[in-house]
Amino acid sequence: MPIFDRFLRYMWAEYALDLAVQGGLPVSLRHWLADQELRGDSARRTANILTWLWFPKEPQAGRLRDEALALYPRLSLTDHLALHWGMALSIFPSFRQSAQAIGRLSRLQGYFYKTEIVSRVLEKYSNQSTLKRAVERTLQTFTDWGVIKGQDSPRYITLPARPLSDPALAAWLLRALLSAEPERYWRLDDLQRAPEFFPFEIEQALAILHADPRTTIHHDAAGEEIVGLVNP
Helix, strand or coil: CCCCCCCCCHHHHHHHHHHHHCCCCCCHHHHHHHHCCCCHHHHHHHHHHHHHHHCCCCHHHHHHHHHHHHHHHHCCHHHHHHHHHHHHHHHCHHHHHHHHHHHHHHHHHCCEEHHHHHHHHHCCCCCHHHHHHHHHHHHHHHHHCCCEEECCCCEEEECCCEEECCHHHHHHHHHHHHHHCCCCCEEHHHHHCCHHHCCEEECCHHHHHHHCCCEEEEECCCCCEEEEECCC
């Protein structure tokens, strides 16, 4: 299981995305990070995270990455956050669980504490010390990416959600979460309201899912509409 265990500045993620768009090789990431004053083990481990993010070897993540690169020319710079977010949701379980916990607590009470997020993520995994550090680095990353901020230390709040007006980008982001568990089917309402999407406002999510040829919608035994990936 890849673990999001490093603080990742947004500009570093952007560099890796640009490198992938240009057809570059991930081996160059460590040299570039050295120019950003990262050395030794820090550069190596951060380069590993960036490689997992934008040069994935797993086929499902690779297909998602290729779809993201196909979208890239039509997107504004502000839309790139959705690309980084979707890839990270799909690839890093600790990133996904942290986002889920933040989204749920923010929806419930309007704020959250780091200790609450750490405890909720640790409930799901056994490697306590590694995951605690990973969640802390993830919160630091979320702050740098502009989706949360410290309010009254140690309390955090989420920043206003960003509308996703491009239906193709919204469909891709929805598929990114489906890709995290490709064999799973979600209730339609649960997917469109997934707390993992707290930084974004997805307009017309149900219509987008119905129109997306890469997703399939069925009725379960209770008559509820459920959605999954085509040929996961």
